[in-house]
Amino acid sequence: MAGKDVGSAAVFSRQLGERTLTFVVNPDGAFQDEETSSTWDMLGRAIAGELADQQLTRILAFDHFWFAWSAFYPETSLYSFP
Numbered sequence: 001m002a003g004k005d006v007g008s009a010a011v012f013s014r015q016l017g018e019r020t021l022t023f024v025v026n027p028d029g030a031f032q033d034e035e036t037s038s039t040w041d042m043l044g045r046a047i048a049g050e051l052a053d054q055q056l057t058r059i060l061a062f063d064h065f066w067f068a069w070s071a072f073y074p075e076t077s078l079y080s081f082p
Helices: 066-072
Strands: 023-025 031-033 046-048
Antiparallel strands (some): 023 031
16 A cells, blocks of 8 residues: 655754855755855755855754644644745
8 A cells, every 4th residue: 555645844953153044945946045045955955055065953843744733732823924
């Protein structure tokens, strides 16, 4: 029996040394920071640009399905971003 691919997420600190980075997704799907235009991979590593070979600090996080979360935390509010 095959399961449905529902994706995954990784969470990283935006702080790199003294800098706080702001990330955008390019039309080609690549992540780039606005401060240096460095390109980042899904593992939090800069793969091109001024910050090439720098590594973001991973933050411990878990993927959860909404139905499971809401069963334990029914008071949770949802927000939408434009």
